[in-house]
Amino acid sequence: QSALTQPPSASGSPGQSVTISCTGTSSDVGGFNYVSWYQQHPGKAPKLMIYEVSKRPSGVPDRFSGSKSGNTASLTVSGLQADDEADYYCSSYAGNNNLVFGGGTKLTVL
Amino acid sequence: QVQLQESGPGLVKPSETLSLTCTVSGYSISSGYYWGWIRQPPGKGLEWIGSIFHSGSTYYNSSLNSRVTLSVDTSKNQFSLNLTSMTAADTAVYYCARDRTGAHFDYWGQGTLVTVSS
Numbered sequence: 001q002s003a004l005t006q007p008p009s010a011s012g013s014p015g016q017s018v019t020i021s022c023t024g025t026s027s028d029v030g031g032f033n034y035v036s037w038y039q040q041h042p043g044k045a046p047k048l049m050i051y052e053v054s055k056r057p058s059g060v061p062d063r064f065s066g067s068k069s070g071n072t073a074s075l076t077v078s079g080l081q082a083d084d085e086a087d088y089y090c091s092s093y094a095g096n097n098n099l100v101f102g103g104g105t106k107l108t109v110l
Numbered sequence: 111q112v113q114l115q116e117s118g119p120g121l122v123k124p125s126e127t128l129s130l131t132c133t134v135s136g137y138s139i140s141s142g143y144y145w146g147w148i149r150q151p152p153g154k155g156l157e158w159i160g161s162i163f164h165s166g167s168t169y170y171n172s173s174l175n176s177r178v179t180l181s182v183d184t185s186k187n188q189f190s191l192n193l194t195s196m197t198a199a200d201t202a203v204y205y206c207a208r209d210r211t212g213a214h215f216d217y218w219g220q221g222t223l224v225t226v227s228s
Contacts, residue, residue, distance in 0.1 A: 034213035045218040093213040097169035099158040
């Protein structure tokens, strides 16, 4: 399976909102409501931020939200804070017990 | 609190087999869920390697299918990864993680760097 497509970079100023896209196909993102988003700070393990398109695990601020339209999923970070600066990865179930990740987006807080 | 810890060699020679173990604490593997391995080459993105259900059913990334074997030892609360025919392209940080639904990972180990070099 091919990796999901994410923009290499995104940026925003503190307090602003930024949206990161994750584009797949009807065989993965578009075919299942199993899109997840992970935040990864340098040298750290990824942290689950969103699962099943729009659900937030306990402890994740509601500034983080997820959505999906067709073959493209999106992660929106509202009220940007300095600590939001990190790499963000999407993933999707791809059928037949396969899972695929996106290439990652580096979010910079200006 | 669920915790996972990877263990294994940090250096593997080309053509050899990598064996990593993930020890889980705070949750009994036999109680359920999938348990997975993900890797990340230096400076690159994440790649799912495979997942194993608590009962032992396995699911592998098709690009690595012929080289990967996952196993689970519920008596030790551990699961393991074997990756054969290692090359420099397999140099990466290897993470183990709990896979809640076969589609997302909610708890991760800290990761272990494996370098393939002679």
